[in-house]
Amino acid sequence: MRDWIKAQRSDQVACLANVVNIPSGTTNAAGVQHVGAVFRASFDSLGFDSRWSNQDSVKRGGHLIAVHKGKAGQARLLLIGHLDTVFEGPGHAWSPDSGDSTAHGAGAQDMKGGDVVLLWAIRALAHAGALKDAVGPNDPAERGAGDISFVAAQVGGSLDGLGQDGSGDHSPAVDFPDGRGARQWATP
Numbered sequence: 001m002r003d004w005i006k007a008q009r010s011d012q013v014a015c016l017a018n019v020v021n022i023p024s025g026t027t028n029a030a031g032v033q034h035v036g037a038v039f040r041a042s043f044d045s046l047g048f049d050s051r052w053s054n055q056d057s058v059k060r061g062g063h064l065i066a067v068h069k070g071k072a073g074q075a076r077l078l079l080i081g082h083l084d085t086v087f088e089g090p091g092h093a094w095s096p097d098s099g100d101s102t103a104h105g106a107g108a109q110d111m112k113g114g115d116v117v118l119l120w121a122i123r124a125l126a127h128a129g130a131l132k133d134a135v136g137p138n139d140p141a142e143r144g145a146g147d148i149s150f151v152a153a154q155v156g157g158s159l160d161g162l163g164q165d166g167s168g169d170h171s172p173a174v175d176f177p178d179g180r181g182a183r184q185w186a187t188p
Contacts, residue, residue: 001124012120013103016094019112020105023088024061032061035083035112040064042119046126060084068122068131079122081115 019038024031033052040050043066050066061084070076085092085107092106103113125131 001128004127005120005124008120008123012116013096015119016103016108016113016116017096017105019116020094020103020108023092024084024107025088026084026086027059028084028088029056029059029061031088032084036062036064039083039115039119040066043122046122047131079118081118082111083115085110085112 015038019035022031022034022038024035026032036052040052043050043064046068048066048068050064053063053065055062064083087106094108095104103109107113122131
């Protein structure tokens with residue numbers, strides 16, 4: 001898997017350059033939605049069910065929620081990032097590394113770079129066949145078991161209610177041996 005990821009470096013850098021060059025400052029809702037559309041297309045192509053949650057009421061771009069259903073007994077993952085950047089405009093465009101292996105541009109490290117890393121981790125799992133084996137029966141009793149959830153939330157936005165499926169259930173996204181759990185935001 002590691003060799004496959006290394007072989008994808010040029011595609012990863014191209015993806016990062018693409019999203020860095022989309023102006024998506026915190027108050028640029030259209031830009032944040034554009035970045036979300038890029039990642040949404042990628043997650044959809046990997047078999048995720050994705051949706052966009054608007055945050056118009058707080059004048060923010062919104063949240064991308066992508067879920068890959070799993071089956072009982074499989075690990076559950078919650079991957080979270082954000083799509084907006086603090087800065088945009090002149091001087092914040094993509095700049096290829098200058099030999100120091102550092103990407104430059106608005107969001108190149110925080111957080112668009114991290115979002116690209118998350119995407120390629122999921123692509124590596126798909127390449128290894130791990131995603132197809134995680135898909136289980138569509139049994140409501142097993143809802144949430146083995147899910148891989150990606151939430152790209154915008155800074156300053158609210159995540160309240162994203163985990164609700166109509167029943168008000170907020171089962172843990174991560175189950176710890178001592179029974180503690182993190183609130184599950186991403187299961188529709």
